[in-house]
Amino acid sequence: MTTDTMDDYEMNEEAKSIEDEIHELESEDTETVGTPLLSPSKSRMTCRNVFVYYGEKMAIDNCSLDVGKNEVLSMIGPSGCGKSTFLRCLNRMNDTIDICRVEGDLKLDGQNIYDPKLDVVPLRARVGMVFQKPNPFPKSIYDNIAYGPRIHGMVDNKTDTDEIVESSLKRAGLWEEVKDRLDAPGTGLSGGQQQRLCIARAIAVSPEVILMDEPCSALDPIATAKIEELIDELREDYTIAIVTHSMQQAARVSQRTAYFHLGKLIEVGQTDKVFTNPEHKLTEDYITGRFG
Amino acid sequence: MSSHTLKRYDKELDKLKEQVEHMGEHVALHMGMLLKGIEDLPGDSKFDEVIESDITINGMEVKASKTVLKLLARQQPVGRDLRMIIASSRVVTELERIGDEVVTIARTLKESHQHSPCTDGGVTVSTASLLASGINLLERALLALHNDDVETARDMMNRHVAHEGTYYQDADQLIECIKQNHESIEESFSAALQANSLKRICDHIHNICEHTIFLIEGEDVRHPEIQDEDED
Numbered sequence: 001m002t003t004d005t006m007d008d009y010e011m012n013e014e015a016k017s018i019e020d021e022i023h024e025l026e027s028e029d030t031e032t033v034g035t036p037l038l039s040p041s042k043s044r045m046t047c048r049n050v051f052v053y054y055g056e057k058m059a060i061d062n063c064s065l066d067v068g069k070n071e072v073l074s075m076i077g078p079s080g081c082g083k084s085t086f087l088r089c090l091n092r093m094n095d096t097i098d099i100c101r102v103e104g105d106l107k108l109d110g111q112n113i114y115d116p117k118l119d120v121v122p123l124r125a126r127v128g129m130v131f132q133k134p135n136p137f138p139k140s141i142y143d144n145i146a147y148g149p150r151i152h153g154m155v156d157n158k159t160d161t162d163e164i165v166e167s168s169l170k171r172a173g174l175w176e177e178v179k180d181r182l183d184a185p186g187t188g189l190s191g192g193q194q195q196r197l198c199i200a201r202a203i204a205v206s207p208e209v210i211l212m213d214e215p216c217s218a219l220d221p222i223a224t225a226k227i228e229e230l231i232d233e234l235r236e237d238y239t240i241a242i243v244t245h246s247m248q249q250a251a252r253v254s255q256r257t258a259y260f261h262l263g264k265l266i267e268v269g270q271t272d273k274v275f276t277n278p279e280h281k282l283t284e285d286y287i288t289g290r291f292g
Numbered sequence: 293m294s295s296h297t298l299k300r301y302d303k304e305l306d307k308l309k310e311q312v313e314h315m316g317e318h319v320a321l322h323m324g325m326l327l328k329g330i331e332d333l334p335g336d337s338k339f340d341e342v343i344e345s346d347i348t349i350n351g352m353e354v355k356a357s358k359t360v361l362k363l364l365a366r367q368q369p370v371g372r373d374l375r376m377i378i379a380s381s382r383v384v385t386e387l388e389r390i391g392d393e394v395v396t397i398a399r400t401l402k403e404s405h406q407h408s409p410c411t412d413g414g415v416t417v418s419t420a421s422l423l424a425s426g427i428n429l430l431e432r433a434l435l436a437l438h439n440d441d442v443e444t445a446r447d448m449m450n451r452h453v454a455h456e457g458t459y460y461q462d463a464d465q466l467i468e469c470i471k472q473n474h475e476s477i478e479e480s481f482s483a484a485l486q487a488n489s490l491k492r493i494c495d496h497i498h499n500i501c502e503h504t505i506f507l508i509e510g511e512d513v514r515h516p517e518i519q520d521e522d523e524d
Contacts, residue, residue, distance in 0.1 A: 225297035232300050251366040252298060275365040 192223025
């Protein structure tokens with residue numbers, strides 16, 4: 001499996017849901033309330049005046065948002081609000097969709113990630129992604145983790161590979177459950193284990209940012225709790241941006257929350273504040289279940 | 293008790309428990325400071341200290357309330373966790389009010405601690421001994437809360453009825469004394485305020501015991517005369 005096919009493989013299911021994000025936007029301008037921007041010392045990714053189009057249809061309308069270092073940023077909003085589209089902009093996952101066009105200034109540690117000269121393969125190692133449906137490669141548990149470090153040239157011998165496989169699985173809280181069956185197929189694990197395997201796979205290539213698109217929506221409450229605990233632990237070393245339909249999950253795991261509505265970024269703030277005293281009426285209505 | 297998968301949830305619940313217990317200890321110290329002031333009479337310095345330290349208790353209530361709000365909004369607690377958070381919220385309110393009553397007593401003592409037939413020991417309210425008893429009751433109530441000790445909480449609620457009798461007896465004696473000693477009405481009024489505050493302190497301690505029972509058994513024992521009607 002080549003790097004390109006790996007990306008294709010991961011995006012195969014995701015691309016099918018893109019149409020959900022296409023919609024007609026309201027014409028009037030809406031200014032984001034709260035604190036979407038961070039100081040340069042605190043931000044890992046900066047996004048300014050981002051517009052995304054699917055053909056003629058606008059899916060993201062002038063969003064500016066920073067993702068902070070060692071923080072979990074949750075993105076919430078009703079279906080079709082653009083939160084997944086925005087997330088996919090952060091590691092150029094939208095590039096593979098022919099009709100998709102991204103405009104704006106998006107940087108990772110000050111580097112323009114939409115620079116035409118930039119190779120997206122190392123970018124997607126630096127900004128890893130975990131999808132809604134666990135998608136382990138049809139390989140062994142070991143090879144699922146080892147694959148990324150090998151193709152990115154991070155390892156050239158078995159000892160180093162073993163070390164990365166073990167440390168990644170430990171970091172993802174999966175080592176104890178699989179250490180005696182590393183040769184077993186990854187697809188044979190439970191849904192929750194598969195998702196933690198995918199997180200371990202993302203960690204294995206030493207990312208700076210991990211993007212998660214509804215990582216728990218296919219999991220039961222216990223597996224969900226384990227992933228949420230893992231997210232909380234991973235924050236110490238990584239920046240995490242998570243899209244979730246579950247406001248409760250956003251409240252539990254994130255430090256900052258961004259609320260999207262019809263392609264616009266309505267409000268961003270500390271999660272405590274957004275869930276106890278949001279500034280914008282649309283946010284208040286959404287989190288209190290008055291629409292959406 | 294087993295822990296949550298989400299460890300931060302446990303940390304936040306532990307934090308709330310610590311905040312409540314720390315506030316309880318502080319309120320007991322606050323009462324002890326007032327007692328020391330009474331024992332050292334005449335002299336206002338301890339009363340001033342008591343009045344000033346109330347701001348610390350108020351600050352503790354605000355902090356604990358923030359933790360409660362955060363837990364409710366972010367963790368969507370249920371079951372025992374929900375009862376613990378609700379009970380904690382109620383307990384800090386009781387503690388803050390005990391702090392206010394202690395300040396009321398300190399103010400009345402500071403403004404009027406003249407000797408009078410109605411406020412000298414023996415005949416009427418013995419603020420010091422009732423306060424000492426209140427400190428003991430509060431410490432026991434907080435220990436019952438800490439230990440999930442529902443038996444002690446229930447026992448203290450029953451004893452509270454007996455304590456109430458003492459206060460009413462004191463009040464009756466005070467009224468009789470005032471009738472006979474019109475010249476000392478100001479001092480007597482202060483004594484009446486103190487007696488009322490002492491009674492309120494015991495009411496709040498009684499309420500803490502009720503919240504402890506709610507936390508442990510899920511039973512709301514605050515108003516047994518009210519029928520529990522399901523409005524769904």
